[in-house]
Amino acid sequence: MTNSCDVIIAGGGVVGSSIAYNLMADGFTGRVVVFERDPVYEHASTPRSAGGIRQVFSTEVNVRMSQYGLEVFQRFEEDMAVGGEAARIDFKRRGYLFLLNDRMLAAMGNQLTLLRRLGVRVEVLTPQETKSLIPELRVDDLAASVYSPDDGYMDPYSVMQAYVRKAKSLGVEYVRGQVAALMRDEQGRMAGVRLESGEVWRAPVVVNACGAWSGDLSRTIGVDLPVAPLPQQVFCFDPGDPVQTPLPLTVDVSGVYFRHEGRKVIAGRGEVGAFRYDFGWQKATFEQKIWPSLAERSPNFERLKLERGWAGLYDYNPVDHNGIVDGYDDIPGYYVATGFSGHGLQHAPAAGKAVSELIRLGRLETLDVSALSPERFRVGQLVVEDAII
Numbered sequence: 108m109t110n111s112c113d114v115i116i117a118g119g120g121v122v123g124s125s126i127a128y129n130l131m132a133d134g135f136t137g138r139v140v141v142f143e144r145d146p147v148y149e150h151a152s153t154p155r156s157a158g159g160i161r162q163v164f165s166t167e168v169n170v171r172m173s174q175y176g177l178e179v180f181q182r183f184e185e186d187m188a189v190g191g192e193a194a195r196i197d198f199k200r201r202g203y204l205f206l207l208n209d210r211m212l213a214a215m216g217n218q219l220t221l222l223r224r225l226g227v228r229v230e231v232l233t234p235q236e237t238k239s240l241i242p243e244l245r246v247d248d249l250a251a252s253v254y255s256p257d258d259g260y261m262d263p264y265s266v267m268q269a270y271v272r273k274a275k276s277l278g279v280e281y282v283r284g285q286v287a288a289l290m291r292d293e294q295g296r297m298a299g300v301r302l303e304s305g306e307v308w309r310a311p312v313v314v315n316a317c318g319a320w321s322g323d324l325s326r327t328i329g330v331d332l333p334v335a336p337l338p339q340q341v342f343c344f345d346p347g348d349p350v351q352t353p354l355p356l357t358v359d360v361s362g363v364y365f366r367h368e369g370r371k372v373i374a375g376r377g378e379v380g381a382f383r384y385d386f387g388w389q390k391a392t393f394e395q396k397i398w399p400s401l402a403e404r405s406p407n408f409e410r411l412k413l414e415r416g417w418a419g420l421y422d423y424n425p426v427d428h429n430g431i432v433d434g435y436d437d438i439p440g441y442y443v444a445t446g447f448s449g450h451g452l453q454h455a456p457a458a459g460k461a462v463s464e465l466i467r468l469g470r471l472e473t474l475d476v477s478a479l480s481p482e483r484f485r486v487g488q489l490v491v492e493d494a495i496i
Contacts, residue, residue, distance in 0.1 A: 113137030114466065115300055115310040117286040117324060119146075121153040121263070122444050122451055123316035124270035125459025131277035133463050140308065141274070142300065144285035150386055152318050153452055154264035155419025157341060157364065157375060159356045160453035161203040161258040162227045165218050165493040166429065168478045169450070170225050172457035175474055177257065179456035180266075187269040189276045194269035200259035201366075202355035204240065206404075209250040211360065218494070219253070230254045241352050243405045248360070260356050260366055263452050270455075288327040289313060289441070297440030312466055314442045319384070319420035321445035330438070332431065333484060334446045335382035337423035341375040342393045342416040343368055348407040361400040364496055371414065374401060377449065377496050382423070388416040421449045427489040432458050433480035434465055442466065443481060448495055 114130065116123045119141040127141050148154055160180065162173045179186075180198055187194035207215065212231075222229045232254055234246035240254065275281060285303040292298040299309040315321050315332070325332035349370065356366040365374040374397050393413055401408035424431060424446035431446040442465060444458045451458075461476045471477060478490045 110307060111309045112140045112280075113310060114139045114312045114314065115308060116141045116314045116316055117300060118316035118318060118321070119143030119271065119281055120148070120151045120316070120318055121267040121270060121455040122318070122447075122458055123314070124267065124274050125455040126314055126316060126444060126462045127274040127279040128270050128277065129459040129463035130466065131274065131279060133467060135463070135467055138280070139278070140280045140282055140310070142282050142284050142286050142302070142308075144283075146281075146283045148264070148267065150419075151267065152419045152422065153267045155341065155417055156263050156449075156452055157260065157356070157366065157373060158263040158452065159203065159258070159260040159366070161255060161356070163203055163205065163218070163222065163229065163253065163255050163258070163494060165221070166478075166490050167221060167225065168476055168490060169429065169454070169492055170222065170227060171474060172430075172454045172476065174225070174227070175457040175460070176453050176455070180261065183266070183269070187273045189272050194265065194273070196261045196265045196269065198259060198261040199353070200257060201353055202254055202256040203258040204237070204355040204357045205253040206237070206249055206358065206360050207251050207253065208248065208360050212250045215253060227255060228257050230256070241350070241354065241357070243350050243352065243407045245404055245406070254355070258356070266452065266455075286317070286324060289315070289324060291328055291438065295438060297438060312440045312442070314444065314462060316444045318422040318445060318451065321422060321443065325443070328438070328441075330435070330441075332443060332445070332481065333424055333426045334422050334431070335425060336384050337379065337382055337421040338385045338418050339375065339378060339421055339449070340388045340392055340416060340418045341373055342388075342397060343371050343373045343414050345412045345414055346372050346407050347410045347412060350405070350407050358496060359400050359404055363397055363400040365401065372411075384420065386418050386420075388418040390416070422446055422451065423448050426484060428492040428495050429490050430454060430458065430479050431481050432461055432476050433482070435481065448492070
């Protein structure tokens with residue numbers, strides 16, 4: 108009986124741990140075991156991310172998931188307290204700022220209509236208004252900017268660890284081990300997992316929350332889950348000439364983003380390239396693809412000093428760039444929460460709540476994320492997300 112439980116969650120990062128936390132916080136009384144291959148989270152995607160949360164998406168489901176996430180993160184430090192110690196996540200609501208040329212501004216018309224219909228505070232700023240927001244910027248090439256003041260960024264590692272600590276305090280067990288394969292019984296239902304060590308754990312419910320590894324894991328039971336590992340690099344630098352204005356997470360016309368990290372600045376650029384498990388970062392990438400755009404955008408970045416860099420993996424969904432959250436009707440007990448393509452941190456609260464309800468109740472109550480079901484790939488009802496950073 109030692110290796111039997113009620114729910115197995117493969118992957119103990121921010122999404123898997125949010126699911127575990129929500130299950131217990133919502134009153135689930137069974138035994139929940141989370142398997143994490145990397146207990147110090149050295150290669151976990153969350154702590155290697157930029158830590159942002161934004162409502163500026165092109166699909167309604169992503170906007171609503173971010174709205175839910177913002178509500179959660181506003182009270183997160185108190186709700187995730189353990190033993191009277193608050194969960195410090197350094198959440199700074201400095202907004203998101205998208206710098207736009209004429210073509211980009213015209214293309215955002217429908218998106219702005221959607222955002223306003225859903226109650227998102229979003230402002231279209233003239234170039235001069237943009238410069239008033241951040242005086243250090245060059246704005247002569249801009250048509251406008253879009254600013255969402257309620258958005259912001261946080262320390263992603265602290266968010267993930269807070270979910271882990273809180274889940275453990277509620278009775279969730281974390282086991283060190285890599286899930287090598289999923290298992291089904293003779294009727295096709297989920298039966299458990301086999302670890303890389305050969306050890307077998309039994310459970311009627313298994314959640315695949317392995318992020319960039321989730322596609323590989325799903326294929327062990329013959330299920331094609333469209334998720335692949337996409338490396339992304341992030342860089343931290345000393346601007347030399349400090350930017351005095353607290354920066355929103357700013358996305359340049361070039362696609363380069365930057366924000367404050369204490370007194371330093373971090374920057375990166377979403378890249379779509381070869382799918383691979385690669386945690387290497389290259390100084391040349393910064394010098395050739397990031398720095399020129401930064402220097403063009405602000406004289407404060409012309410003489411910066413690169414201090415460090417790192418790389419993490421998007422659990423990238425190449426089909427429609429949206430998360431995949433639901434169970435499988437033809438495989439009872441199999442649930443997935445993956446494929447977020449770079450917005451897993453911000454959508455972890457909503458994904459955790461949704462999977463908790465699907466497991467406990469068999470239906471969604473708090474938030475309708477049914478558009479993200481893997482069934483959409485079979486029937487061709489894709490929900491294409493254009494706003495990928």
